[in-house]
Amino acid sequence: MKDKIAFIAVGQAGGNIGQLFESMGYTVLYINTSREDLETLENAKFRYHVSNGEGCNKDRHKAKHLIVEDFDNIAAEIPGGRSSHNPSVTCRKCKSPHQLL
Secondary structure, eight states: OTTTEEEEEEHHHHHHHHHHHHHTTOEEEEEESOHHHHHTSTTOSEEEEOTTOSOOTTOHHHHHHHHHHTHHHHHHTSTTOOOSSOOEEEOTTTOOEEEEO
């Protein structure tokens, strides 16, 4: 089942949780506005730095704005997208089909 489920971990807290899933053998895509936070993720296979992001320092408004501005690029990291009719997508980075949770 681990080869059919993937997680998207957003921000530093999401990254910490994502590392737990990755250590259990799941595929995780880490998304963050801070390159520095992404670099602290040991052994992370798939990382995405949000364009124009220099970190948000817990400023949710700023984080939301950056995500909206970069949404097309973020969505491109997950070909096929997710819908009620298509909950499974193929990860562009690892080329494997996954169920998004």
